[in-house]
Amino acid sequence: MSDQDDEESAGEGWIVSFADLMTLLFAAFVVLYGLKPEGIGDAIKVLTVTASIRETFNETPDTIPEDRRTGPTIQGKAAFEYFKGETLVRPIIKRYRRSENVLNIINKEMMQIKRVIDLKLQDETVLNKRRKKDDSQNQGVSVHKDTNGYVVRLLSSYFYEPGEYRVKQKDLRKLKELGRALKQHGRRISIEGHTDKVPQQGQYSNWELSALRASFIAKYMINELGFAPDRVKASGYADTKPIATNSTPQGRKLNRRVEIRVEYDE
Structure with missing residues (x-):
């Protein structure tokens, strides 16, 4: 094969790319033709599809070539000449982030648990005292918001005898x-046992006591209430995760x- 034939073969390589481009353009126009509105109902469908496409692809790239930049250049906020950064009309399709939905579910279920605690678990003396909001943690049972759900806190002084890991018989109800x-x-729960820094005088150390108390409740949930074993876990932390000072009797209490941590899968 001569050099002239090689040059002619190399020069025809653009035909493949050109054919691919024409095929893609043809497919695009076929789709557009199929979306052609015939009436009001079809027009709404077209607008809905258009809004969905815009919402899907309307994301700013991390970096934009300098010769294409026309706006701020902070990462995540750069703009180029074919991108409009502000929405002037209300989008047809409203996208709800899953985290917001989960947050609403957490708040709802947390309030349900709080009502059960107030109506069935708290002592009458506690209910009649009209406790202040910042004093809620002193209750025998309380509910607190957490990063991945919420926590039901059981104070040991209300549920256990000193040095014992079994819940008092009268408090099993x-x-x-x-x-x-x-x-x-039906949520996944994690049961955690905690102690203060004062060494135990009985047969168990703080580590053992915290783990045994959590395990007792976990086994009770599974054996007596029918919780699925793979949805419950127990652990003991001794004095490693305090929520108050250990230098005062109230803090140690x-x-x-x-703590029963209710977890939500994202």
């Missing part, structure tokens, strides 16, 4: 009411606790 309410929501 409260644990049953709480467990039934949690089971209705708050640190001696069992």
